[in-house]
Amino acid sequence: MANGQPTRDIRAQRSHWLAHFMEGWSVFIQNPLGKGGIVLIVLFGLMAVCSVIPPWIDPMYRPMTGVDPDILCSTSPSLRHWLGTDFMGRDIFSQLLAGARIAFMVGVSAAFMTVVLGTAIGMTAGYMGRFVDTLLMRLADIVMVMPTLLFVLMLSALFGQLNIWTIVLIIGLFRWPGVSRVIRSQTLSLKQRPFIEAARVAGASHLRIIFRHIMPNVLPLSFLYMTFRVTSAITIEAALAFLGFGDPGTVSWGMMLQWVWKTGHMFRAPYWLLPPGICISLITLSFYMLGRAMDEVLDPRLRKEEEGS
Amino acid sequence: MNDQRARGHGQPEKTEPDVLLRVEDLSVGYRTRRGLMRAVDGVSFTLNRGRSLGLVGESGCGKTTVGMTLMGLLPPNGQVLGGRILFRGEDLLLKTEEEMRRIRWNRIAMIFQAAMNALNPVQRVQAQIAEAIRTHRPELSEQDALKQVEGLFQLVNLPKNRMRDYPHQYSGGMKQRAIIAMALSCSPDLIIADEPTTALDVIVQHQILEETRTLQQDLGISILFISHDIAIVADVCHDIGVMYAGQLVEYGSREEVFGDPGHFYTQALLASYPTITGEKRDLIPIPGETPSLVTPPAGCRFCDRCTAFESECRLVTPAWVDLSPTHRVLCSRCLSP
Amino acid sequence: MHEDDTPILEFEDVTKTYRIKGSMFGGRPAGEVTALHRVNLRIKRGEVFGLVGESGSGKTTAGRLIVRLETPGAGRILLNGEEISGLHGRRLKRYHRQVQMIFQDPYQSLNPQLSIYSSVVEPLLIHGISSGRDRRERVLEMIRTAGLSPPETYANRYPHQLSGGQRQRVAIARAMVLEPDFVVADEPTSMLDASYSAQIFNIILNVRKRFGVTLLFITHSLAAARYLCDRIAVIYRGHVMEVGSAEEVIHQPLHPYTQALIDALPKFGLTDAMPRYNTLLETDRDIPDSVGCPFFPRCRIARRSLCSREVPVLRPATPGRFVACLLVEGGAIPGGNGH
Numbered sequence: 003m004a005n006g007q008p009t010r011d012i013r014a015q016r017s018h019w020l021a022h023f024m025e026g027w028s029v030f031i032q033n034p035l036g037k038g039g040i041v042l043i044v045l046f047g048l049m050a051v052c053s054v055i056p057p058w059i060d061p062m063y064r065p066m067t068g069v070d071p072d073i074l075c076s077t078s079p080s081l082r083h084w085l086g087t088d089f090m091g092r093d094i095f096s097q098l099l100a101g102a103r104i105a106f107m108v109g110v111s112a113a114f115m116t117v118v119l120g121t122a123i124g125m126t127a128g129y130m131g132r133f134v135d136t137l138l139m140r141l142a143d144i145v146m147v148m149p150t151l152l153f154v155l156m157l158s159a160l161f162g163q164l165n166i167w168t169i170v171l172i173i174g175l176f177r178w179p180g181v182s183r184v185i186r187s188q189t190l191s192l193k194q195r196p197f198i199e200a201a202r203v204a205g206a207s208h209l210r211i212i213f214r215h216i217m218p219n220v221l222p223l224s225f226l227y228m229t230f231r232v233t234s235a236i237t238i239e240a241a242l243a244f245l246g247f248g249d250p251g252t253v254s255w256g257m258m259l260q261w262v263w264k265t266g267h268m269f270r271a272p273y274w275l276l277p278p279g280i281c282i283s284l285i286t287l288s289f290y291m292l293g294r295a296m297d298e299v300l301d302p303r304l305r306k307e308e309e310g311s
Numbered sequence: 312m313n314d315q316r317a318r319g320h321g322q323p324e325k326t327e328p329d330v331l332l333r334v335e336d337l338s339v340g341y342r343t344r345r346g347l348m349r350a351v352d353g354v355s356f357t358l359n360r361g362r363s364l365g366l367v368g369e370s371g372c373g374k375t376t377v378g379m380t381l382m383g384l385l386p387p388n389g390q391v392l393g394g395r396i397l398f399r400g401e402d403l404l405l406k407t408e409e410e411m412r413r414i415r416w417n418r419i420a421m422i423f424q425a426a427m428n429a430l431n432p433v434q435r436v437q438a439q440i441a442e443a444i445r446t447h448r449p450e451l452s453e454q455d456a457l458k459q460v461e462g463l464f465q466l467v468n469l470p471k472n473r474m475r476d477y478p479h480q481y482s483g484g485m486k487q488r489a490i491i492a493m494a495l496s497c498s499p500d501l502i503i504a505d506e507p508t509t510a511l512d513v514i515v516q517h518q519i520l521e522e523t524r525t526l527q528q529d530l531g532i533s534i535l536f537i538s539h540d541i542a543i544v545a546d547v548c549h550d551i552g553v554m555y556a557g558q559l560v561e562y563g564s565r566e567e568v569f570g571d572p573g574h575f576y577t578q579a580l581l582a583s584y585p586t587i588t589g590e591k592r593d594l595i596p597i598p599g600e601t602p603s604l605v606t607p608p609a610g611c612r613f614c615d616r617c618t619a620f621e622s623e624c625r626l627v628t629p630a631w632v633d634l635s636p637t638h639r640v641l642c643s644r645c646l647s648p
Numbered sequence: 649m650h651e652d653d654t655p656i657l658e659f660e661d662v663t664k665t666y667r668i669k670g671s672m673f674g675g676r677p678a679g680e681v682t683a684l685h686r687v688n689l690r691i692k693r694g695e696v697f698g699l700v701g702e703s704g705s706g707k708t709t710a711g712r713l714i715v716r717l718e719t720p721g722a723g724r725i726l727l728n729g730e731e732i733s734g735l736h737g738r739r740l741k742r743y744h745r746q747v748q749m750i751f752q753d754p755y756q757s758l759n760p761q762l763s764i765y766s767s768v769v770e771p772l773l774i775h776g777i778s779s780g781r782d783r784r785e786r787v788l789e790m791i792r793t794a795g796l797s798p799p800e801t802y803a804n805r806y807p808h809q810l811s812g813g814q815r816q817r818v819a820i821a822r823a824m825v826l827e828p829d830f831v832v833a834d835e836p837t838s839m840l841d842a843s844y845s846a847q848i849f850n851i852i853l854n855v856r857k858r859f860g861v862t863l864l865f866i867t868h869s870l871a872a873a874r875y876l877c878d879r880i881a882v883i884y885r886g887h888v889m890e891v892g893s894a895e896e897v898i899h900q901p902l903h904p905y906t907q908a909l910i911d912a913l914p915k916f917g918l919t920d921a922m923p924r925y926n927t928l929l930e931t932d933r934d935i936p937d938s939v940g941c942p943f944f945p946r947c948r949i950a951r952r953s954l955c956s957r958e959v960p961v962l963r964p965a966t967p968g969r970f971v972a973c974l975l976v977e978g979g980a981i982p983g984g985n986g987h
Contacts, residue, residue: 196757200822203715204771205744214770218761369841470931512702513868514928517912540842542914569916583846585875587898587913594875596846600811 029298036295042288046102046281053099063093065100065253076271086273088258089265098277101255105236105285108170108254112235115174117228120181125220127182128189129212139186142179150176150238158247166249169242173235181227188220229293233286240282255282330397331500331533332358332381337394339373339380346605349392350376352557358501358550363527363534365544365565367580368554371601374537375424377554378503381535382421383411399500417447420494422504427486430478436489437474444496463492468522484515491523495530505537520547541580545569553577556601556612563638573632573640575617611642654729655690656862657714657830662687662723664709664886683709685886686723688962691830696856696863698877698894700870700909706886707866708752711832714864715749716740727830745775748823750833754815754840758807764791765803768822775826787825793858794821795851813844817851824855832864837872849876870909874898882906885942888962892969901925902971904950905943941974949975 030036056063062070069091070083079086085094127138154172158164192198193216201211242248243256244263255278262268262275339351351373358364366374379385381396383403396403398419403411415421423429431439440463441456451459464471467488478486487507494502504523508516524547527534536544544551551568553561553576561574572578582595599616602608611617614624632640664684683706691697701707712718713725719733726732727747735743748771751757758767769787772778778786791799794817807815816836823831833852837845853876856863865876873880873894880897882890882905890903901907907925932945940956941947947955951974960972 196751196753197759199717200749200751200757200819201759201770203717203744203749204822204826205741205774206770207774210774214762215759219759369843468931512704514702514908514912518928518930542842542916545914545916580843581916583843585845585849585869585871586916587871587874587910594846594849596850597843598847600813 030295033295033298035291036298039288039291039293039295042284043292046106046285046288049099049102050106053096053103056093056096056099063096065092065097066251068092068096076265076267076274078271079273085277086271088261088274089267094258094274094277097253097258098255098281100253101258101278101281102285104166104252104254105239105281108166108173108239109232109236109285109289112170112173112177112239113228113231115171116177116231116235117181117224119174120178120227121185121217121220121224123178124182124185125189125212125216128186129193129208129216135186138182142182145176146179148176151241154238154242155245155247163250164247166239166252166254169239169249170235173238177231177234181224181231184223184227185220188223189216192216192219226293226296229289229296233289236282236289237286255279329359330357331360331399332535333395333397334377334381335395335397337377337380337396338392339376339385340390340392341376341386342388342390343605348604349607350389350557350604351380352607353394354554354557354559355394356552356559356562358533358535360500360533361528361531362550363524363536363548364550364552365536365538365548366552366554367538367541367544369601370539371556371604372554373557374539374554375505378421378505378535378537381503382415382419383408384421416443416499417497418499419501419503420497420499422490422494422502422507424506424509426490426507427478427483427510430486430489432478435475435477436481440489440493440496443493447497459496460492463496466495466526467492482515483511484519487511487515487519488522491519491526495526495532498530499532501533501535503535503537506539507536508543516543523547541584553580556607557604558612558641560613560641561639563635567635567638571634571638573634573638574613574642575619576613579616579618654693655726656693656728657689657691657864658724658726658729659687659689659710660724660726662710662713662720662725664706664713664718664720682886684713684720685959687883687886687888689881689888689891691862691864692879694860694862695878696853696865696876698865698867698873698880699883700867700873700880701883702868704885705883707883708834710883711749711834711864711866714830714832715747716743741775745771745826746829748826748828748831750816750819750823750831750836752835752838754812754819757819758815760807762806763803764796764805764807764810764818767807767818768803768825771822771826777826787821790821790825791818793824793851793855794818795847796821812840813847816840816848820848820851820855824859824861827859828861830862830864832866834866835868838868845872852876870898870906871913882909887942887960887972888970889943889960889972890970891962896969902965902969902976903973904928904947904975908946951975 031040053065057065057068060068062068070087070093071091073083073087074091075087076089077083077087083093083095085098088094088097123138123142127135150173153176154164154169157172198211198215201215206214239248239254240256240259243254244259246260246264248254248257248260250257258278259275262271267274334357335355337351337354338349341348341350354373354377356364366377368374376385376389379389380391381403383406385391391404394404398414403414406414430436437457437460440460441453444456444459445451445453460474461471464474469485469488469492473481473485478489481489507523508519511519520543523534526532534548536548538544545565548565550562550564552559553568553574555576561568561572561577563573568577569581572581576597579595579597583597585594597616602612602615608614608625610625610627611629614620617624629641632642634640662684663682663686666681666683668679668681687706687710689697699707699710709718713720716732716735724731724733727743732743758764762770765787768791769783772783772786777783788799788803791802796802796814796817802810802814802818807818810818820836836852837848840848849872852863852865855861865873867873870880877894879892880894881888882897882903884905890897890901890906897906898910901910904925904927908928911925911928927948929946929948935945935956940958941950941960944950944955950956954974958974960974962970962972965971965976
């Protein structure tokens with residue numbers, strides 16, 4: 003065989019992944035939910051990225067610390083401040099952009115942690131079965147019934163104001179049972195499939211079977227659940243911030259709502275109240291739409307055989 | 312225009328009362344993401360009263376689609392592209408859904424693939440068959456319907472003392488017999504059986520096919536057998552139709568098709584089948600795969616896999632050739648005797 | 649050729665029972681199902697041995713026991729004289745290198761997330777055989793031997809892009825890539841269209857000729873067994889009923905069950921070509937079937953006094969031929985030669 007063969011084949015293999023991805027993408031984008039979800043998320047993504055621009059233009063646009071020296075109170079939208087200013091004279095629009103950045107950070111990190119933990123535990127329980135399975139699932143039951151919000155409130159009551167990353171950690175640690183259940187049942191059904199038996203007959207060790215055969219078949223489901231977890235993470239963080247238990251050093255949408263309320267501007271400044279509220283709702287909606295559209299893509303029934311079977 | 316219409320096969324128009332079903336130039340397609348898939352293309356055949364026809368071909372050749380079209384049960388993305396289905400002289404394709412509903416079961420019954428799984432697990436078998444009877448003949452009382460069920464059980468060799476059982480208490484063969492009983496319950500003229508014996512053991516399969524053949528002869532019912540396995544229809548059907556890639560490629564009596572197969576696909580099929588009888592010979596597999604039905608090749612669809620392939624096969628639309636008044640072949644290269 | 653007489657694989661009085669949980673909806677009482685009952689087999693090196701039976705006969709269980717997916721409840725299975733049920737760890741792994749399996753369902757036996765290349769190379773990776781370019785060559789060569797040419801094109805594809813027949817060929821390549829001594833082919837064509845069986849059969853024969861591997865061919869079709877196998881064992885409800893060379897078993901069946909199987913085969917219109925043995929009752933006798941010969945409820949020529957009480961044992965009828973029937977004595981065929 004010629005020397006060039008291996009590289010050419012690797013390239014062919016990569017391009018197959020691309021073809022695979024493009025195929026999934028075309029299905030996804032044809033779904034109206036998918037289109038909507040992607041558009042919204044891209045919008046928020048742009049917001050997050052652009053959050054660095056206003057402070058760069060003028061230091062008064064810094065979301066946390068930048069005050070407009072001429073305006074030291076809450077004002078309605080103007081040319082200088084597209085969404086107006088808050089009670090300290092800080093620009094609301096830049097706060098909104100920064101909030102988008104925080105929302106992504108929190109949402110994705112917490113969801114990632116939840117899913118990694120849930121997948122690992124679910125796969126282990128499903129594959130090992132019997133005692134380990136029972137143990138892990140009982141643990142999941144216990145964790146599942148514990149109210150996340152309440153726990154965080156208790157923690158912050160004990161230790162004072164919590165850091166944003168602590169909050170992310172707690173959300174991640176408390177939400178894995180749901181994911182693990184789904185992954186476990188998927189693992190159970192996979193365990194019986196002939197290709198797993200074929201791996202055993204080939205002499206594969208348990209570890210190899212879990213990582214090489216079960217995990218790749220379970221990951222798409224994990225990713226799907228990750229999109230749902232993102233929404234719940236963002237909502238929890240927003241709720242915490244609104245209730246005053248968030249990280250006071252970060253500008254999140256929930257924090258913005260808290261400031262509106264605490265400074266008594268709830269009914270006086272709709273330009274301040276509405277934007278973060280709408281953003282929270284919309285970003286939650288967008289990830290949900292994404293998840294539903296991905297459902298169709300990841301459904302194995304879509305994997306049709308090509309003509310000629 | 313091409314020469315594929317049924318009347319070209321040279322058979323004189325038989326006296327109409329004998330012909331139960333005449334399919335003329337039927338074409339059916341499915342709308343898929345890749346385009347229109349022509350699952351059935353210009354299929355014509357006749358089925359007389361009291362005769363059985365076996366429609367044989369690989370998965371995807373269109374045989375199940377033919378069966379479903381006859382019953383008017385195409386899925387939403389399927390559409391009839393042309394042709395006629397004359398059942399007792401009337402074109403079924405022109406009927407409304409209401410009219411078809413009256414014909415289904417009363418005149419044409421269908422046994423689907425894996426039909427035995429369609430039995431309701433929480434209803435006694437006799438109740439299910441009785442229900443089928445009373446749906447189409449509401450004037451019957453429950454008593455009368457059960458009496459009919461008794462008669463049916465006898466007909467299909469099911470013991471009467473099992474009438475009150477539930478489906479899970481039946482073996483596979485018994486369930487299949489119950490399904491046949493249900494199909495016979497309204498005394499149809501035609502039964503369409505689609506892979507009726509998959510998932511059954513060899514011996515039970517043979518028993519049921521034999522019983523079906525006896526029933527068919529005794530009751531004078533016409534049966535259309537659809538199967539991918541030529542062996543199943545081999546001993547049971549009077550006539551055989553071989554389908555390939557959406558087209559009917561050979562049609563004739565059982566003796567003619569097996570004894571003197573005309574089309575190269577039929578020959579290849581028979582040569583690739585292991586048999587018990589005769590000398591042990593090499594099995595010759597059919598190379599290649601079936602062509603795409605979204606863009607079917609012009610000319611003969613089998614030519615890529617045909618042993619007697621010549622360049623003209625790819626370009627010329629094959630025509631029907633009569634090997635005998637009852638035996639025809641769709642091929643440019645077959646010679647008439 | 650006495651050195652070739654040492655069997656490569658032996659079943660010694662192997663019994664396997666399963667416990668089934670009762671089910672409220674299924675109306676099934678909890679109990680035991682005997683999948684294999686005191687099965688004795690000796691498979692010679694290099695031969696293709698057919699295990700013919702219908703569903704519930706235990707033939708698939710026998711295959712699974714050989715590849716150690718399960719272990720027998722009683723009895724021993726020996727590969728080259730060594731018992732396999734006790735193997736663990738590294739010795740078990742070495743066993744897997746010698747004994748492989750082609751699974752029945754081509755639509756489920758390949759990991760849908762792995763490319764064809766990845767699926768076939770996996771056994772080599774597990775056992776650390778060869779590396780780099782050599783390994784790649786070996787895989788591609790095996791894919792080509794299995795009838796998929798050019799192998800490079802197929803290697804990069806994924807299972808859902810292949811037809812059932814092609815997938816089964818990949819399964820053959822995967823089973824053979826380790827060049828095992830013994831391969832179990834579990835009904836390799838039952839999920840494919842009848843017209844594709846011939847391809848798979850020929851590939852299997854090809855592989856046997858090329859690598860000298862011993863094959864256990866599990867099937868429900870006597871016709872397929874005749875084509876592929878040197879010797880055949882007929883199994884019914886966990887009992888081996890008849891063993892002999894393929895031609896002999898098919899043309900001179902001794903056991904009424906074998907005769908019934910032959911009666912059930914399609915004749916393709918040539919009704920006079922084979923004798924009809926007629927050993928099957930139209931409706932089964934209604935007796936509890938846990939005593940006596942398992943075939944008794946359906947056997948036309950059975951004698952109640954004998955067959956419903958004693959379990960037949962596999963005994964030699966003529967040299968090389970074994971039958972488990974209480975009515976057969978030294979080669980005599982019950983019921984005559986068929987009419």
